[in-house]
Amino acid sequence: MASTAYDFKPTPESIPPPNIELKLKLPQNIPVNYHPLNPLDFLLRAALIYPHKIALAHPDVKTPAFYTYSVWAQRVQNFAYAIIKQGLMPGDRIAVIAPNVPMMADALQGALAARVILTAINTRLTPQEVTYILEHSGSKLILIDSEYLHLVKGTRIPIIISNDTGRSGDPYEDFLSEGRRFSNEKGWSGLDMEADENTPAMLCYTSGTTGRPKGVLTTLRGTYLGAVANAFEGQMNPDSTYLWILPMFHAAGWTFPWANTFAFTTQIAMRSVDYPTIWKHFLHSNVTHYCGAPTVQIGIVNDPAAKRPPQNIRAYIAGAAPTAHLIGSLEKIGITPIHVYGLTETYGPFTRNYPQKSWASLSLEERSKFMARQGHPFATAGDMRIVYRPEENPKGSNGGLVDVPKDGKTIGEIVTRGNIVMKEYFHDPEATKQAFQGGYFWSGDLAVMHPDGSASILDRSKDIIISGGENASSLAIEQELASHPHVLEVSVVAREHQKWGERPMAFVILHPEHAAKWHNRHDEFTKDLKAHARKRLPGFACPEWVEVVPELPKTSTGKILKTQLRKIVAKL
């Protein structure tokens, strides 16, 4: 990568002037001993301390680009001036629709510099969904990668197109260059520092598996503290290289855009999640960190190119618990899983599974049961509790929340509070009020509390399977079915049952190495899997039906779409 980086010439307007001052204009009368927390500061510090280090590499395109911290900071400054030139004011919203390309990385930093609120829209949504988000957010400008223009056909909102070339003549590059000219070389000190750290930072729309997506509004303070925690938990440092597998539009990349600048890492951008390219970087670009849901991780470890890279890699896993098989597969090739849990409403990770020395003596299967727990609140997260839902416990009705016992059995809902809980649902005071009851944010995730104070998620409230009056966790069933050596991936949903009300149905992708064995013998595989389940699960949780499928429906962020599986089941 290095030789290509040396050849790359950024546009002339991306080159900072000599002796640039990397400081925003201080607010008037700010106290000597107070500085509003702002994650943009990390980029400015990096440009001061490691100006010539590659901050952002985009190597896998026809016209690769490699930005040093010094150049990238200048481009972010140009971005801010370009936004201001458009007449946008602090607090206005702008949208970006793009994969993990430099424009997206710029926008996440540059919006903070311009003090506008960025809405990064999921590129896999339908035009109707995109229109809804643009309207709901009141976006006044759209930055869009040319591959996704069909999503905004006919919009009246001004559009800036990027062809992702990084070269003069690209409309996005012209936009930045105009910003530079408009700045009149006033530089960073021509941009006001936001005085209030509780000012909104990002507007992230939830994937909305049920109903309309909701706009999660984050703050500067929350983003700062979340980013610091993510950098610390993964022990990121200036020798780290972060590979952008997680979409940056997913909950603003779980604050990793700023965790990376905080730690002075090199970030590698990729237009799409493509396993051969991932492995190229694992093996040849010294990647040390990445984030991904278990489905993505499964794809990584099962790629034919998979082998132990020369360096250790830390993988943040969230979205669902990693199975024993996945943990084993990752560790075998030198990838250390960091299991975290959170939601868009908590800036991404809020809890972490903290490894314990005592696990060292356990078998992989035993250890994985502990590692599958969502764990404890992480570095800068506040309080997490698992409480009875109001309808289940009248004691809670006086406003005080009641914790479930720490027995690893009693189901309650995860509630959180603290600095990395969102500010609000944008323009939706009703939904905000609903979510913020009793002084806590209600996650919608059902879980149990173990005696050690760590949490295990059983299900989203709607994913629980009620079989003969018993609550069966679809996640717990999946966890056990996934331990069958021939199962690559599995998802379990409720299916109506005359006698028991509901019974679990499993959808299974076979492991490619073993698929041939069961070819045209799915009935026998079903028997084998059911026998496997009976040894590990209570009767009410054993799957009544098993269907072998070539693939599972997934969201753009790799989460399995149980809603679609339920639709299939409803027709059976």
Added chain:
Amino acid sequence: MASTAYDFKPTPESIPPPNIELKLKLPQNIPVNYHPLNPLDFLLRAALIYPHKIALAHPDVKTPAFYTYSVWAQRVQNFAYAIIKQGLMPGDRIAVIAPNVPMMADALQGALAARVILTAINTRLTPQEVTYILEHSGSKLILIDSEYLHLVKGTRIPIIISNDTGRSGDPYEDFLSEGRRFSNEKGWSGLDMEADENTPAMLCYTSGTTGRPKGVLTTLRGTYLGAVANAFEGQMNPDSTYLWILPMFHAAGWTFPWANTFAFTTQIAMRSVDYPTIWKHFLHSNVTHYCGAPTVQIGIVNDPAAKRPPQNIRAYIAGAAPTAHLIGSLEKIGITPIHVYGLTETYGPFTRNYPQKSWASLSLEERSKFMARQGHPFATAGDMRIVYRPEENPKGSNGGLVDVPKDGKTIGEIVTRGNIVMKEYFHDPEATKQAFQGGYFWSGDLAVMHPDGSASILDRSKDIIISGGENASSLAIEQELASHPHVLEVSVVAREHQKWGERPMAFVILHPEHAAKWHNRHDEFTKDLKAHARKRLPGFACPEWVEVVPELPKTSTGKILKTQLRKIVAKL
């Protein structure tokens, strides 16, 4: 250490009840998405996540003690209740006079839990100085190690004595046990969480090399952010072991009491800085981190026991720049220096020397010149500038500060601002106003700014030597003299000179390995050292006089007392 730790039985009152809730009482009406930053939270998290890990070890005394996070947190809780039982109210001051023993570690955490302000007093002060601090701080209680009782003879302030036994019957243990009984098992939730993160945390008196010591008041927010930065910069983690060489009473241990709990490390307490014991722990207790001034580091590398430990150690160095010789000696035995700079007024470290890849190809001497720079503002520090002092530059007189050019030559004063600048000088609005002019804290340190935006300190303003109208930095002279292979330690001060006004005089300790060579031949050594200096320094900066001495006068924190050297010089 481990086997002894298993044998240790804490007092019954140190054992937490089963199913303890590790949460303070939330303030009324606190928003869901706001949590006041408070470094005490780190200990509670550690006790939740790693309850059985050794948090605090005190092995080198007649009755060793080993506290797990679970037990230590309970003792801190007992401490808080014991303080409250004394009738102390939030904001009241208490004093502690002790070396690095568990009582001191408890007090640094427990004062936060009780919401009183802790003044940790330097044990090497005179009784008069101690009396001044006790009176100025208005301390209402003194916790004191029995070795230091002579410092408070005749005081009317209530005293709690520790015999540092950790066993029932020790008055300090009785104090904690009373706290436990007084708590009536209300636990953590019987203690109020401080709602305002800008509330004072610690009251740290400066060493006061000139005039009365000043009381530096810190805040919860600043301590939290400083601690996170120190943990991050040193890549501390749950596998780390921190050795308490730096006195905890020195600027509240540079926030390391909380950096350690943030990172879930094991801390090892020592009553005194004793090189054989340090080496015992380096070689056998898996120490990974410690802090110390260069003089302490020199003692460490020159100890006969010094050899490469099995693990890598990171040494935070502050108080003065490390010399090439020291850096080389540390690296040779696997100790990585982290050069930081700060003052009590900045919670300890405010800047860090950030290593650059380009230094790898330099000789040790060349590289050391870069590593001796104080560097750039570190992780959570705010802004640092080097500005003309008001008397030197009339342009600054309109209130705006004027930066010196980034030429590595022009001398100005370091000023800082941000979250890790103190709240104020306690009960001294005049001194606070003086220190907080033009929106910045004036450090009193003279420095130059290099073209890369990093700072090099030349001197405290009073340590500069004005020779024939030229400003000679005593630090720069010391740096060059220290590169003479026979010099162990050196200090340079101004001495009156008829022709030049002032000329430098050097006080030198010879390296023990070479001292014999110069026995009774100090004149020849002087010639040799002057010749060495002339090759490296401009004429006005070469020492006119050299005196070989067996030791140098130092403060309790290892800083050389130039005031005393000046007194000697004045009599010559």
